[in-house]
Amino acid sequence: MSITMDTHPTVTSDAITFDGIGKHYQRSGNRLQVIEDCSFEIGEGEFVSVIGPSGCGKTTLLGMAAGFTAPDDGKVRIGGEVVRGPDPSRGVVFQQYAVFPWLTVAQNIGYGLTLRANRRSRKQRREIVAHYVDLMGLNGFEDVHPKDLSGGMRQRVAIARAYATNPSVLLMDEPFAALDAQTREYMQELLHTTQLEEQRTALFITHSVEEAIFLSTRVVVLRARPANVRAVIDIPIAFPRTPDTRLSNAFVDLRRDIERLLRDGTAERSSE
Numbered sequence: 001m002s003i004t005m006d007t008h009p010t011v012t013s014d015a016i017t018f019d020g021i022g023k024h025y026q027r028s029g030n031r032l033q034v035i036e037d038c039s040f041e042i043g044e045g046e047f048v049s050v051i052g053p054s055g056c057g058k059t060t061l062l063g064m065a066a067g068f069t070a071p072d073d074g075k076v077r078i079g080g081e082v083v084r085g086p087d088p089s090r091g092v093v094f095q096q097y098a099v100f101p102w103l104t105v106a107q108n109i110g111y112g113l114t115l116r117a118n119r120r121s122r123k124q125r126r127e128i129v130a131h132y133v134d135l136m137g138l139n140g141f142e143d144v145h146p147k148d149l150s151g152g153m154r155q156r157v158a159i160a161r162a163y164a165t166n167p168s169v170l171l172m173d174e175p176f177a178a179l180d181a182q183t184r185e186y187m188q189e190l191l192h193t194t195q196l197e198e199q200r201t202a203l204f205i206t207h208s209v210e211e212a213i214f215l216s217t218r219v220v221v222l223r224a225r226p227a228n229v230r231a232v233i234d235i236p237i238a239f240p241r242t243p244d245t246r247l248s249n250a251f252v253d254l255r256r257d258i259e260r261l262l263r264d265g266t267a268e269r270s271s272e
């Protein structure tokens with residue numbers, strides 16, 4: 001998929017495929033099978049949330065797409081290519097520690113554009129940084145250091161930095177988990193608006209069913225360890241989603257269904 005934008009002449013987003021993934025860890029001499037035969041895909045420009053019980057292997061799956069962790073079985077493909085290691089074409093946002101404390105807001109957002117893989121001229125860098133400062137509502141804070149920002153603003157910087165390098169996919173691991181409820185809803189709305197404008201393929205991990213529904217085209221529900229796909233739920237709620245979306249019948253019904261699937265997925269494993 002290609003869309004045109006002033007700051008990035010072409011934006012190409014790639015599909016992500018998890019195909020028969022298995023992974024174990026060794027813990028105190030015991031073999032811990034974390035993921036087993038896990039398959040799902042995220043289409044080009046699609047926003048998919050992955051939700052599942054705590055410790056079921058979500059971060060491990062994201063780490064495989066990022067190229068930080070290799071699967072024992074199966075393959076992760078991005079744009080048809082098997083992931084074999086980290087690559088600057090993937091934007092990653094973590095729950096914490098996502099910004100460099102020694103750089104200003106503008107320097108953090110532009111950081112990836114100073115590295116060889118995504119290097120841009122000073123003028124282009126200024127334009128791209130200005131675009132994301134604007135999109136993330138960070139105007140007036142360009143020269144501020146992260147310690148002088150709220151948690152929500154710091155995560156806005158992290159998200160802006162991930163988008164700024166023109167990534168082929170965005171991988172986000174509970175980026176809003178540490179925020180208070182109000183800031184969190186605001187951040188979801190901001191991310192949703194950004195996504196409507198930029199249409200990057202996104203894998204988003206969360207514990208919040210509401211957050212998953214609000215942001216996503218589809219939600220993947222994982223079973224407890226060893227994790228694999230319990231259900232993939234389409235979210236047929238029209239864009240753009242607004243604060244009122246959360247109150248609609250469709251939203252409330254989906255929330256109830258997904259919460260039930262999550263509970264059943266956990267109970268199923270613990271009774272084995």
Ligand SMILES: Nc1ncnc2c1ncn2[C@@H]1O[C@H](COP(=O)(O)OP(=O)(O)OP(=O)(O)O)[C@@H](O)[C@H]1O
Nearest residue numbers: 025026027034052053054055056057058059060061
């Ligand atoms: N490097 C490692 N060595 C050993 N065990 C690990 C390692 N990384 C993760 N684990 C274990 O694998 C399981 C899955 O971890 P992972 O972090 O992927 O889960 P998660 O679904 O992201 O959890 P959470 O919901 O708490 O973020 C956990 O039991 C964890 O303790």
Ligand SMILES: [Mg+2]
Nearest residue numbers: 058059060173
């Ligand atoms: Mg995790």
